Amino acid sequence: MFGVMLAAGVLWVLSNAMHLAADEIVLVIGLTTFAATVYVLIQLGDFFVRFLLWLLTHSIYRITLAEAENMRARARPAGQQPCLVRRRAVDRASLPRFVRFIMYRAYYDLPVLNWLFRAMHAIPISGGNPKLINEAFARAREALKQGHVVCIFARAR
Numbered sequence: 001m002f003g004v005m006l007a008a009g010v011l012w013v014l015s016n017a018m019h020l021a022a023d024e025i026v027l028v029i030g031l032t033t034f035a036a037t038v039y040v041l042i043q044l045g046d047f048f049v050r051f052l053l054w055l056l057t058h059s060i061y062r063i064t065l066a067e068a069e070n071m072r073a074r075a076r077p078a079g080q081q082p083c084l085v086r087r088r089a090v091d092r093a094s095l096p097r098f099v100r101f102i103m104y105r106a107y108y109d110l111p112v113l114n115w116l117f118r119a120m121h122a123i124p125i126s127g128g129n130p131k132l133i134n135e136a137f138a139r140a141r142e143a144l145k146q147g148h149v150v151c152i153f154a155r156a157r
Helices: 002-017 022-043 045-060 114-119 130-145
Strands: 083-086 099-104 123-125 149-152
Touching: 002 022, 022 045, 045 114, 099 130, 123 130, 130 149
Parallel strands: 083 149, 099 123, 099 149
Antiparallel strands: none
C-alpha cells in the first residue's frame, strides 16, 4: 500500500507541481527506471553475467551437471571451499558456484570483449613472460584462498 501511495504522490508532483504532460511523465518514469536498472546491474555484475550465460546455455543446450556434490560449498571459516578445475570445456553457467577462468592474455585484451572478461573475473596469462605468468598464478592462488573456483584449460597432447 505504501508503494501505491508513493507512486500516486510522484504522479501528483510530476503532473501538478511540475506541470508535465502525460507523455513527459511516462518519459521521466521510464528514464528513472532505466537508470535504476543500470545501477543495479553494475552493483550485481557477477549475478547479471551468470544469469545471461545461464539463459543462453539453457535456451540452446540441455545441460546436466554430473558429480555436482564435488562443487558444492562446504562450511569453512573463510567462506566456500576452494576448487581448481582442469577441463577442456566448462560451462560456467551450469556450475553451482562462480568460476574464475585463467585465459590467454591476447584474448583477454580484445577491446570488444575485455569488459565481459573483467566482469567474469577472468585471470589473464601470457606464455612469453615469466613475470606475467607468476602474476597470473598469484592471482589464481589468491582466488583459491578466497574460496573461489578457478578453471585452467589444459591442452591435450
